[in-house]
Amino acid sequence: MDVKKLLKKMNLEEKIGQMLQIAPHNFISKSDTKIHGFEYDLGLTNKQVFSAGSVLGIGNAKEQQELQRKYLNDSRLKIPLLFMADIVHGYETIFPIPLALSCSWNTDTAFHSARISAVEASTAGIQVTFSPMADLSREPRWGRVMEGYGEDPYLLSMFVRAMVKGYQQDDISAKGNIASCVKHFAGYGAPIAGLDYNTVDMSRLSFYQTYLGGYEAAIDEGSKMVMASFNTFDGIPATVNQFLMIDVLRNQLNFNGVTITDYDGLNQVIAHRVAHDQREAAIQGVEAKIDIEMASSCYMKNIEKLIETSIINENDINAAVGRILSFKNELGLFDNPYGHANIDDEKRLIKSKEHLAKAKEIAQECAVLLKNESNILPLSNNSKVAVVGPYATSKSTNGVWSWKGSINDNISLSEALINQGVDVVYINGENPLPTDIDMLREIDIVICALGEDIEKTGEAKSIVNLELPLFQVEWIKLAKILKKKVVTVLYNGRPLVLNNIDQSDAILEAWYLGSKSNEALTDLLIGKINPSGKLTMSFPRHEGQIPIYYNHLTTGRPFNKDVHNIYTSFYLDCERTPKYPFGYGLSYSKFEYENMIMSDKEIYLDESITASITITNKSNVAGYEIVQLYIQDEVSKIARPEKELKGFKKILIQPYETKTVKFNICIKDLSYINSLGETKYEYGRFIIMIGSNSNNVQKKYIFFKENNNEDKKYT
Numbered sequence: 001m002d003v004k005k006l007l008k009k010m011n012l013e014e015k016i017g018q019m020l021q022i023a024p025h026n027f028i029s030k031s032d033t034k035i036h037g038f039e040y041d042l043g044l045t046n047k048q049v050f051s052a053g054s055v056l057g058i059g060n061a062k063e064q065q066e067l068q069r070k071y072l073n074d075s076r077l078k079i080p081l082l083f084m085a086d087i088v089h090g091y092e093t094i095f096p097i098p099l100a101l102s103c104s105w106n107t108d109t110a111f112h113s114a115r116i117s118a119v120e121a122s123t124a125g126i127q128v129t130f131s132p133m134a135d136l137s138r139e140p141r142w143g144r145v146m147e148g149y150g151e152d153p154y155l156l157s158m159f160v161r162a163m164v165k166g167y168q169q170d171d172i173s174a175k176g177n178i179a180s181c182v183k184h185f186a187g188y189g190a191p192i193a194g195l196d197y198n199t200v201d202m203s204r205l206s207f208y209q210t211y212l213g214g215y216e217a218a219i220d221e222g223s224k225m226v227m228a229s230f231n232t233f234d235g236i237p238a239t240v241n242q243f244l245m246i247d248v249l250r251n252q253l254n255f256n257g258v259t260i261t262d263y264d265g266l267n268q269v270i271a272h273r274v275a276h277d278q279r280e281a282a283i284q285g286v287e288a289k290i291d292i293e294m295a296s297s298c299y300m301k302n303i304e305k306l307i308e309t310s311i312i313n314e315n316d317i318n319a320a321v322g323r324i325l326s327f328k329n330e331l332g333l334f335d336n337p338y339g340h341a342n343i344d345d346e347k348r349l350i351k352s353k354e355h356l357a358k359a360k361e362i363a364q365e366c367a368v369l370l371k372n373e374s375n376i377l378p379l380s381n382n383s384k385v386a387v388v389g390p391y392a393t394s395k396s397t398n399g400v401w402s403w404k405g406s407i408n409d410n411i412s413l414s415e416a417l418i419n420q421g422v423d424v425v426y427i428n429g430e431n432p433l434p435t436d437i438d439m440l441r442e443i444d445i446v447i448c449a450l451g452e453d454i455e456k457t458g459e460a461k462s463i464v465n466l467e468l469p470l471f472q473v474e475w476i477k478l479a480k481i482l483k484k485k486v487v488t489v490l491y492n493g494r495p496l497v498l499n500n501i502d503q504s505d506a507i508l509e510a511w512y513l514g515s516k517s518n519e520a521l522t523d524l525l526i527g528k529i530n531p532s533g534k535l536t537m538s539f540p541r542h543e544g545q546i547p548i549y550y551n552h553l554t555t556g557r558p559f560n561k562d563v564h565n566i567y568t569s570f571y572l573d574c575e576r577t578p579k580y581p582f583g584y585g586l587s588y589s590k591f592e593y594e595n596m597i598m599s600d601k602e603i604y605l606d607e608s609i610t611a612s613i614t615i616t617n618k619s620n621v622a623g624y625e626i627v628q629l630y631i632q633d634e635v636s637k638i639a640r641p642e643k644e645l646k647g648f649k650k651i652l653i654q655p656y657e658t659k660t661v662k663f664n665i666c667i668k669d670l671s672y673i674n675s676l677g678e679t680k681y682e683y684g685r686f687i688i689m690i691g692s693n694s695n696n697v698q699k700k701y702i703f704f705k706e707n708n709n710e711d712k713k714y715t
């Protein structure tokens with residue numbers, strides 16, 4: 001399709017239509033596809049509806065085909081509709097929530113989950129997913145941390161890349177692929193006080209060093225679309241923020257694809273009190289090169305007049321529509337408007353045996369063993385077990401943003417344990433504790449399946465209290481009064497404050513692991529699979545520590561436990577460290593790290609050196625260990641974090657085997673980004689750290705020099 005020629009044939013109304021995205025029920029009233037909770041009446045005429053260029057969500061292949069057919073019948077130029085939806089961690093086969101996925105520290109899990117999501121969603125007619133969410137977050141109060149990949153920019157970027165690759169592969173028009181729209185540009189993961197949609201107020205240094213990398217990685221990997229975020233940035237809503245949308249996105253990152261507002265985002269510029277009305281919001285949107293307006297009608301109702309009165313230049317509209325049409329063309333929609341929607345494929349592929357098997361395999365990698373006193377886990381063969389608490393009988397393990405996933409085919413933890421032959425002699429998924437506790441007396445281990453109500457996580461689900469409700473903790477107390485061992489399995493979508501479940505002998509962080517959650521967890525509990533996940537967000541000891549993250553700067557008065565000085569950076573009423581640090585997670589194996597060696601003490605500009613360490617599995621259980629490389633720039637012109645993740649490897653170590661893990665270090669790992677977004681490096685001493693988590697590392701020093709006879713200090 002020659003997009004330029006097509007554009008010439010289009011009248012203004014048709015062009016403006018391309019810039020509007022609305023839900024399917026606007027076209028077909030019987031459609032009950034609803035991704036989003038809140039619907040606004042956009043007051044559109046039938047003609048305006050049928051000029052819209054894209055659709056938010058669609059139920060299945062049949063609905064997509066019907067809608068596309070109806071739309072094209074009425075359309076003068078036969079420009080196909082484009083179908084987009086949030087396929088965040090699975091279509092019908094549901095994978096672990098993104099935060100859990102990142103705890104696998106295995107980007108293959110992201111790639112394969114995105115692949116299967118793309119295969120399933122494309123058969124149902126979806127052509128673009130609003131994923132990955134590349135918003136870095138250090139805010140467990142913010143319900144959307146479950147949609148992200150943790151607190152670390154490096155790890156986040158790796159996962160984001162794998163997701164984009166999994167959705168798109170190398171060709172968005174090919175069967176089984178969908179295009180990715182990365183979101184929410186930019187800084188949405190840093191709302192003040194963890195309150196969703198709240199103000200974001202960050203320095204340019206934080207923006208460039210910490211928050212931008214995730215979106216940049218997605219774009220670099222080829223993400224075709226970018227969604228603007230709801231928040232303000234430097235006081236201007238991101239949707240119309242020209243620094244973000246033009247200076248950074250279009251100019252610095254060279255993004256030339258399609259941009260879209262978030263749901264009703266352009267309208268919200270008025271609520272932010274940065275525009276008086278929809279007309280002003282439309283002007284600002286066009287000026288920020290926002291191509292598609294989702295679920296509001298500022299463009300549709302104003303652009304025509306704004307062009308007539310020369311306030312907006314039609315060339316800007318042509319440029320936006322040109323990008324949208326080129327995208328449709330790249331998706332192959334002009335040749336095949338239905339994309340890969342196919343009723344037979346839907347039946348054959350959605351929730352296929354292979355997809356569900358992969359979902360289980362991936363889920364097994366994502367749970368994190370937080371505690372295992374006296375090796376109470378894995379459960380021994382003859383243990384008599386009780387399974388209690390709200391998740392004992394619940395099948396609700398999909399997590400939010402799984403709108404096509406049904407929990408009906410999932411099984412509960414108690415069912416999964418019974419299926420694996422565990423001697424479950426007591427089950428109680430009710431809230432009130434039993435009055436008759438005789439049944440509990442013959443039990444060896446009480447498995448407390450506790451957690452957050454799924455509806456308390458995700459968008460608009462901010463909370464201030466991160467502790468489990470007391471009625472849940474009562475189960476642990478009761479079990480302890482009866483002198484039972486307690487294994488707590490936690491279902492949640494954010495780091496929690498876990499002090500009130502300290503009495504548990506073991507804690508398995510289960511997140512929401514999707515369709516095969518409880519089967520996967522059972523394999524871990526009985527030791528069929530050895531836990532290998534590690535945390536990608538720090539777990540605070542108290543909400544007052546938030547934001548708490550491992551890669552913080554050193555203060556001018558750093559706390560030193562060995563020196564008595566009260567004028568240092570610490571809390572009077574709480575330890576300053578997290579309860580469970582970034583990178584932490586246990587295994588049934590026992591890994592010992594020794595003998596860290598640097599291939600050289602000096603590193604020169606164009607060279608790389610190697611850091612290696614040996615790890616021995618001092619147990620009779622084979623296991624995966626996630627080995628982490630951190631680096632500190634000891635002194636530089638701007639304060640640098642105490643440590644930053646620069647590499648990781650997940651390796652299988654057989655019983656009593658010793659393996660050597662090597663990391664290459666080069667200038668890229670020693671550089672930093674300044675407040676203008678420029679990459680800089682400085683010569684000097686660096687600390688190289690390797691370990692099992694951010695708080696448990698071995699150290700070596702290296703000197704970074706221009707060449708082996710120079711000893712310059714700075715570039």
Ligand code: BGC
Binds near residue numbers: 056183262
């Ligand atoms: C969310 C986006 C989502 C959009 C469409 C918004 O409320 O913030 O992440 O893509 O809805 O469902």
